[in-house]
Amino acid sequence: MIAILGAGSLGRLWAASLNPGRAAFIARPAEPPRAAIRYRFRPFNGPESIIEVPWLRAGDNPELILVTTKAGDTFGAIAGVIDRFPQSSPIILFQNGLGSQQTVTAHWPYRPILAASTTEGANRPEPDLLVHAGTGDTWIGPMTKSAGSYLNKAVALLSAGGLTIHPEQTIRQRLWQKLIINAGINPYTAILDCPNGDILASSLYRDTIRGLCRELSDLMRASGQGEETPEALRHRIETVARKTARNTSSMRADVLKGRTTEINFINGYLARLGKDFGIRTPVNQMLTEQVQQLSSH
Ligand SMILES: NC(=O)c1ccc[n+]([C@@H]2O[C@H](COP(=O)([O-])OP(=O)(O)OC[C@H]3O[C@@H](n4cnc5c(N)ncnc54)[C@H](OP(=O)(O)O)[C@@H]3O)[C@@H](O)[C@H]2O)c1
Structure with a gap:
């Protein structure tokens, strides 16, 4: 199970690309339990489909946590849920720019934290429509010391979804x-x-x-x-x-x-x-x- 924090454009692209049943969104703390998120997915090539992504349940232990919030929301979003997850859960930060990654790694230096840089493009012209507007590449690399040993597994887990992922030791x-x-x-x-x-x-x-x-x-x-x-x-x-x-x-x-x-x-x-x-x-x-x-x- 891959958990995704941030059910926006990029989060929904990842959820749609992973096999059905492989992804779940992480709800905000104290958010009342809701039905699974359903949306139309328009791939870069091919016909539209309906994607249904459940919310992560209490006690679920994801193999990987993808953080797909905007840079300014990232620290708060992680801080609100991180105590639910074991110290060994690898976390991948997908934010553009710099600064948010440093804040997160400075706060949790012993957690396995990786960062991603992606040229995939996704947007939501309507609330329940996710468009994969441009295909590209995603590079993932370690930001904290303990993250190095999780890199290959993270690349393998995400590659299974069909997007192009590369390990990148010099992600900074x-x-x-x-x-x-x-x-x-x-x-x-x-x-x-x-x-x-x-x-x-x-x-x-x-x-x-x-x-x-x-x-x-x-x-x-x-x-x-x-x-x-x-x-x-x-x-x-x-x-x-x-x-x-x-x-x-x-x-x-x-x-x-x-x-x-x-x-x-x-x-x-x-x-x-x-x-x-x-x-x-x-x-x-x-x-x-x-x-x-x-x-x-
Ligand atoms: N979209 C792309 O093609 C793309 C490509 C490359 C890089 N990126 C980067 O990826 C990051 C996300 O981009 P995006 O386009 O996916 O943004 P987005 O569509 O705004 O999605 C962000 C999502 O995070 C949610 N969120 C905010 N605070 C949260 C919290 N505390 N807990 C849980 N969820 C929370 C937001 O929910 P609400 O809407 O309810 O606030 C929203 O659904 C950005 O840094 C962006 O630069 C995006």
Whole structure:
């Protein structure tokens, strides 16, 4: 049994991909018992089907716990249920950005905690419809010392669902690489309210991207993430923006739906890191503040 904390888009994608009966959602503490969650699943290819996922029962001992809450909800969500599970239960964190993973591992350093970086795309255009909008890859790697010995088992359990999973010993590096791309695309799309490709011609982007990439390069070096020139980072950001030109970023989608964005775990995380290292990050700070203002309206 694989337990999933966070019955949103990504959680439902995992539940749908695992064989029937293999997944259960973890309810919030003190949530009254409810009927199983039922939804329509529209796969990337093929016909729609109905998925029914039960709630985990008291005393169930999952082989794996997937945490698919938004970054800002993650610590609280885990803290509310973790005492139900033995110290040896492996936990995989699926959050975008950085910062939430560090908070969780700092709080439970002796638990086997892994992190995932995924390029799968899922969304819920209607409450009871889950669309697998884009297929991709998922990398999983250990965040705490005790997690190393659970990696292969976790990869095997999740691969059985048919999604493409890779073990990744240097998962922090991979999370950083995704963070760079998210930091260089998402806030612009949210502020400008445009698809990814359209940011490139905007004056906001053109006036600030050099400064942003300088900050990203300095922060990577200070964090031991290697040397990458600002120009190389800009090239990578723009390649992805062009490849995904018509896509709406999750940050823009959150703003449009009036939901809290993950800006505090993307540019906000980088601005906080800058303070720790004594590196000035005016562009990350400006982008963070502008997106925060959008969500508060
Ligand atoms: N969707 C994707 O394609 C995708 C791809 C890559 C990475 N990610 C990352 O994966 C994470 C989840 O994304 P998502 O798109 O699945 O978000 P989402 O659709 O908002 O799902 C999050 C779910 O967590 C639930 N939740 C919040 N607090 C909880 C708690 N204390 N206990 C139990 N459940 C709780 C929410 O319930 P309520 O709605 O009731 O609050 C919601 O159903 C994010 O960090 C995102 O960046 C997503």
